[in-house]
Amino acid sequence: MSQAAASGTAIRDPGYMTYEEFLEAPGPEWSEWVDGRMVPMPNVSLLHYDTVQWLGRLFDFVLDRTPVGKRLGEPFNMKTGPDLPGRSPDLFFLLNEHRDRLRDNHLAGPADIVVEVTSPSTAAIDRGAKYYEYEAGGVTEYWLIDPQRRIAEFYRLGPAGHYELVPTTGGTFESAVLPGLRFPVEWLWTLPSMDEVAATLPR
Numbered sequence: 001m002s003q004a005a006a007s008g009t010a011i012r013d014p015g016y017m018t019y020e021e022f023l024e025a026p027g028p029e030w031s032e033w034v035d036g037r038m039v040p041m042p043n044v045s046l047l048h049y050d051t052v053q054w055l056g057r058l059f060d061f062v063l064d065r066t067p068v069g070k071r072l073g074e075p076f077n078m079k080t081g082p083d084l085p086g087r088s089p090d091l092f093f094l095l096n097e098h099r100d101r102l103r104d105n106h107l108a109g110p111a112d113i114v115v116e117v118t119s120p121s122t123a124a125i126d127r128g129a130k131y132y133e134y135e136a137g138g139v140t141e142y143w144l145i146d147p148q149r150r151i152a153e154f155y156r157l158g159p160a161g162h163y164e165l166v167p168t169t170g171g172t173f174e175s176a177v178l179p180g181l182r183f184p185v186e187w188l189w190t191l192p193s194m195d196e197v198a199a200t201l202p203r
């Protein structure tokens with residue numbers, strides 16, 4: 001029996017770290033904090049990368065017209081609640097009225113919109129654990145985009161605090177969070193230029 005065990009002193013798991021330690025620890029540029037451990041995220045495909053980059057440009061395009069918040073994304077971290085993991089979504093949006101949640105190295109509380117672009121290596125967790133964590137943490141809109149299968153699902157918190165699938169009208173999605181963010185779902189697969197977007201969206 002070790003001296004620590006004999007004395008009744010708890011032995012800390014060497015792989016465990018607090019969230020504060022995670023935020024300060026050197027490690028992979030893109031990682032998440034789950035169950036007290038740093039979890040590196042897998043590499044992404046070119047299709048995944050291009051989709052995330054295009055969505056970022058779309059958010060910025062709308063925000064240039066209506067500057068009501070701030071767009072963020074990986075590797076910036078978000079911790080939606082004290083008992084929830086620290087995640088690094090592909091893209092997320094925070095309204096100006098919630099900027100008090102923003103810290104130097106993470107978002108302490110839920111974003112107003114979270115977007116996860118799924119890939120074969122992340123689909124299960126994006127649709128499983130993250131779905132329930134973002135719901136419990138109070139993320140108003142959760143978008144699940146699968147560019148490989150061309151499937152887009154948009155969820156919004158309902159009155160009971162559970163996600164409800166938002167129907168697209170005529171193949172068009174409109175955010176209830178960011179004014180002016182309204183686009184044909186098909187754009188997620190064609191990734192038009194912002195000049196094309198500007199010619200289509202109303203001013």
